[in-house]
Amino acid sequence: MKRTKLHHSLAVIALLITTMSLTAQEVRRPNILWIIAEDMSPDLGCYGNRVVTTPNIDGLAAKGMQFSRVFTTGPACSPSRTALATGVYQTTLGAHHMRYSNELKPALPKPIKILPELMRENGYYTGNIKNIGGTGSAKDDWQFKVPGKSWDTHSWDELVKHQPFYAQINSKQSHRRFSSAKNVSKEKIELPPYYPDHPVTKNDWAGYFGSVNKFDQQVGAILKQLEDDHLEKNTIVCVLSDHGRPMIRGKNWLYDSGTQIPLIIYYPKNMKKPVGYQAGKESSELLSAIDLVTETVLMAGGIIPDWMQGRSFLQKDSKPRQYIHTAADRFGNIATCSRAVRSDRFKYIRNFKTPGSINECTTAYRRASHPIYHLLNIMEDKNLLTAAQAQLLKPLADEELYDLVNDPYETINLIGNKDFDTVHKELKKRMEEWIEFSKDKGLEKDSDAIVEHFREYGNTTMKSRAKSIQKMRSSVEKHFE
Secondary structure (H helix, E strand, O other): OHHHHHHHHHHHHHHHHHHHHHHHHOOOEEEEEEEEEEOOOOHHHHOOOOOOOHHHHHHHHHOEEEEEEOOOOOOOHHHHHHHHHHOOOOOHHHHOOOOHHHHOOOOOOOOOHHHHHHHHHHOOOOEEEEEEOOEEEEOOOOOOOOOOOOOOOHHHHHOOOOOOOOEEEEOOOOOOOOOOOOOHHHHOOOOOOOOOOHHHHHHHHHHHHHHHHHHHHHHHHHHHHHHOOOOOEEEEEEEOOOOOOOOOOOOEEEEEEEEEEEEEEEEEOOOOOOOOOOOOEEOOOOOEOHHHHHHHHHHHOOOOOOOOOOOEEEOOOOOOOOOOEEEEEEEOEEEEEEHHHHEEEEEEEEEEEEEEOOOOOOOOHHHHHHHHHHHHHHHHHHOOOOOOHHHHEEEEEEEEEOOOOOOOOOOOOOOOEEEEHHHHHHHHHHHHHHHHOOOOOHHHOHHHHHHHHHHHHHHHHHOOHHHHHHHHHHHHHHOOO
């Protein structure tokens, strides 16, 4: 009898221990935090940049996993963030322009959902946080009508009360206008060959690098906050950018300078990790930014929806991409429409619209804030540009093809070179297949309302920024007096 009671008691204790263990495992589901920079290429120390000072991000990369070939689906914030919100190309959603008026934004096609909603369905509390670590803009900038609630909170204090959580912290630091460049060595800056090696260019890049340094300090403050709140052992941290650097021929364009971004993922030391995660290692696998959306769902223990176009990349059954597809459409009054497909070695760009040169296709906002725009025009008038620099003032070609191994700055267009005819045909075919498969709505005719909206936007902003544009030009002209 006593033996039976003892067995019963032991069974009860074992059941309690098992239940407690399961409950603890549920509690220990990881928090997931995205830290997103605006307008930042992989211009960090861990990616080989020797001008910036980024010890916090470099340290995270050293103990986490660094990805060297990650590309956003579009080279500007709202199209890119639209895809990052869903794991679906902005062109598939019909939300590909930057930016629609609220009434012209499309609804999300069913059954597509935003990532915060998917995370809530997996038991996660969600937040787009304001005011933490000297940053946190709570920026969404999605180009579709938001169905219902986007986020549960914008407060860090509220977020940490509800675990597990999925959160974003958005920094506008590397967006123009830039921080002080006081601690940046201008003489060490190596410029792409399509920019004039001129004090105006060096000063602009120094300001950008100074802002990258400031972003790193913000990341450090966020990581310190995780420690202060005892969350560092249970929070997966992802550091990325929404698209490439805010320079002429960078942002808004489908060259690597406009679409390539950093991505660092850190899993705490004692946390269970997917088989593809290798702490302290660097991956050169081709990734689309929407693949992070898919991987985040899996981090939370969810199932990838059939409609999601992103792919996992850290799982046992993950299949590597052979090609990256990117798209650029209207940016304000600039009526562009371009598509690109990138392989390991080559990139093919098709410009379905050619509204002018790269420098000419610059919005009023950018003419008021980009000194290099004016520098190129002034130096062209004075016949001071090299061939690569002068190319920025020539009309866009209908097609472009680049050998990224031998021409990483994408300056030598191989279209018409018979040695690359086979590559040209293959990538063109891949693009055509992708346009059809992804149901690319960007190649459909815009409505009269959309055309009028962007035309009026251009007229209004050119008038409102006319003085600022002239002021910027005058500041550049002083270097030639």
